[in-house]
Amino acid sequence: MRTWRQCAEQVLGRVVPQVHEDHQLWTRYGLTRQECDAVWRAYHNDEWSRLPLYVHAADLIYALEDLGCTVWAVTSIDVRHHADRARSLHGLIPAKRVLCVGHAAPARDKADVLHHLGAVAFLDDHPANANAASAGRAAASMAMGSVLLSVLLDRGYKDLEAPEHGVTVIDDPMDFPVLVESLLRRTGRAA
Secondary structure: OHHHHHHHHHHHOOOOOOOOOEOOHHHHOOOOHHHHHHHHHHHHHHOHHHOOOOOOHHHHHHHHHHOOOOOOEEEOOOHHHHHHHHHHOOOOOOHHHEEEOOOOOOHHHHHHHHHHHOOOEEEEOOHHHHHHHEHHHHHHHOOOOOEOEEEEEOOOOEOOOOOOOOEEEEOOOOHHHHHHHHHHHHHOOOO
16 A cells, blocks of 8 residues: 555655545545546556565465465456566565456456465455355355465455455464464365
8 A cells, every 4th residue: 555655646746645444545545536547557557566565475475385385476466567566576476376367357256266276275355355265155156166264364444345254354464374274284184
């Protein structure tokens, strides 16, 4: 959010205060849709490679790898930004394991990628993605390929759908490796 906001201030030539906790950036920062579109155009042109890591990203990835997990990034950005997004991860995840589904892709697209990867666990900060990947949703809809552990990292966003049955909600990303370890022990699965 900080990087996007800085880009917005540069593009719009003014201070852009946060006015809402909404996930949608145009309402979060009190912008018109046209202003938001202009910021996204600038962001797509130059910002993905400079996107800073989440504070705990390295620790999270190392903790998962210590459990024997192979970590993938399934990201909601367009494939044309793949190289920049991979660079922004500073080698923590190899570029061949960074998969882009597109900025306007439905949540089901991430769940389909997880199915094709044979993923066991999934962490996301958007409830729609966590819901789509949830084994609870798969059981209800007879869909295949959902992960055994779908986890929502609650960032306090407002105006989003609620996590469904089968989605575990955490507020600290370092809780995810603990949940994965418990799942692996309980199921006797390899990561």
